[in-house]
Amino acid sequence: MKIAMIGTGYVGLVSGVCFSDFGHNVVCVDKDQRKIDMLERGEVPIYEPGLGSLMAKNVDAGRLAFTRDLSVALDGAEAVFIAVGTPTRRGDGHADLTYVMAAAEEIAKAATDYMVIITKSTVPVGTNRKVREVVAAANPDLDFDVASNPEFLREGAAIDDFMKPDRVVVGVETDRAAQVMSEIYRPLYLRDFPIVTTDLESAEMIKYAANAFLATKITFINEIAALCEKVGADVKQVSKGMGMDNRIGNKFLHAGPGYGGSCFPKDTKALARIGQDHSCPMHITETVISVNESIKRRMIDKLQDLCDGSFIDKTIAVLGVTFKPNTDDMRDAPSLTIIPALVGGGAKVRVCDPQGQNEGEALLPGVTWNEDPYAAAKNADLLVILTEWNEFRALDLAQIASSMNHAALADLRNIYNSAVARDAGFKAYESIGRTGYA
Helix, strand or coil: CEEEEECCCHHHHHHHHHHHHCCCEEEEECCCHHHHHHHHCCCCCCCCCCHHHHHHHHHHCCCEEEECCHHHHHCCCCEEEECCCCCECCCCCCECCHHHHHHHHHHHHHCCCCEEEEECCCCCCCHHHHHHHHHHHHCCCCCEEEEECCCCCCCCCHHHHHHCCCCEEEECCCHHHHHHHHHHCHHHHHCCCCEEEECHHHHHHHHHHHHHHHHHHHHHHHHHHHHHHHHCCCHHHHHHHHHCCCCCCCCCCCCCCCCCCCCHHHHHHHHHHHHHHCCCCCHHHHHHHHHHHHHHHHHHHHHHHHCCCCCCCCEEEEECCCCCCCCCCCCCCCHHHHHHHHHHCCCEEEEECCCCHHHHHHHCCCEEECCCHHHHHCCCCEEEECCCCHHHCCCCHHHHHHHCCCCEEEECCCCCCHHHHHHHCCCEEECCCCCCEC
16 A cells, blocks of 8 residues: 655654555655655654664665655555644644644645545544545545544654554544555554554544553652652652552653653643633643643752752753653753753753753753763762663762762662662762652
């Protein structure tokens, strides 16, 4: 089957590459000539483990191509995916559907034969029906169906998530559209991965409900972590004990500096706004949003305590700025709240991240970038672990502690413990939800 993929951002590029690896002929479309040129040179504009080699394999096989010309991509295609950005709209929290609707109108004007127009972007409930209206208005003679196919890709593990999904969600209105979607995902059907077929609205809601629930789990354990610190409990043991209950599960119960990234902040805000618009407030989700912001601010207080109450003239080394490891994504990362507070408080901040500098240089002015964590920590007054990259899990803490001006460690991802830090020579240690020392 020939498939067109509109948008070569994170979702569009990963999906397009993986569909081509299923054996489909995929043409990815983007208006940004710079990105198309990069892709045609075999360069991947995002960091995602394994994506570059998989892309090259399918380009070489003749199943994957890139273009700015939508008509070329749609020629002979039976399905076209809309995978463009839906950022939070300024002022009201809504998902901005400008790019989705523009893509729908352009598809309508360029298409000539029947196709299924599939929204893969995360969109509010009712969007696919609006897509139908836009397409019908732009080309009343076009024979088409719409479908909702939300993505559930974890950055850093996206290829595995696509190839071995927990489930695929497909929202359709007609048997004909269902048949096309079945053919697209046939390799997964054959391997018995769950395919959930629903109406359009339910498919749209599943995406928001799932992300809001995961954000709630993260925020819940972070609140429990704060209480653990007060009562002397260990949040890692609490999380382990909770996670053994099959009704709860152990995923997303790792305490830290708050959630970030491209999905949870945007989708929780959008769900809260959808509830407000329908006079059905999402009180839990609204609280999650508020508490997550307060967690980030609590981290700043922790760091300030380790700096004797003031950041002025302190040298602070921060390891990790991306919102999670194995990605270069910094959207709504805790670092974007914490590091500006350090700089604004008068600290000299050194930063080290395996993939974050390219994007982070513009987002974090006033910091010094280091490729080596040991260089970043030398003569520093505080070392902060903010992202749990594997590169930071087996540091020579004794070497680092001996090189620092004041050996203090803020382990905001709980990858070490107080005994290890003390034995390494750190004079002060703080983590999340566990007893530290100073």
